[in-house]
Amino acid sequence: MRSRGFPIAPINSVRSGGALSGIVRRPERAERDSLKIVHCWTAEPDEAVQRGRLHLGEYQERGFDSLLFPPALGAQAWLNSCHITVVSSNVHDVVGTETLCPEKATVAGP
Numbered sequence: 001m002r003s004r005g006f007p008i009a010p011i012n013s014v015r016s017g018g019a020l021s022g023i024v025r026r027p028e029r030a031e032r033d034s035l036k037i038v039h040c041w042t043a044e045p046d047e048a049v050q051r052g053r054l055h056l057g058e059y060q061e062r063g064f065d066s067l068l069f070p071p072a073l074g075a076q077a078w079l080n081s082c083h084i085t086v087v088s089s090n091v092h093d094v095v096g097t098e099t100l101c102p103e104k105a106t107v108a109g110p
Contacts, residue, residue: 063107
């Protein structure tokens with residue numbers, strides 16, 4: 001099995017109908033029976049964290065909203081074998097020194 005990867009930039013994807021839909025709509029871009037996605041759009045260094053209500057919308061777009069499949073794609077059987085790993089930062093107190101950012105918590109889902 002040959003492994004291929006390609007990045008998707010958040011700024012171009014979220015506003016155009018969902019980042020994940022861009023991957024799964026193109027069979028030539030992904031082997032659908034073994035599709036693995038690593039989502040890192042909410043992982044950033046402590047000094048880049050922006051707290052407060054003004055930044056909630058941005059973290060929501062880059063986090064939870066970007067993980068939603070359009071309803072038309074959700075009915076396809078091959079999506080059952082898709083594996084998504086979400087990497088985030090500043091959501092949990094791990095070592096005790098990180099800046100916590102509750103605005104990112106929605107990436108974990110409802």
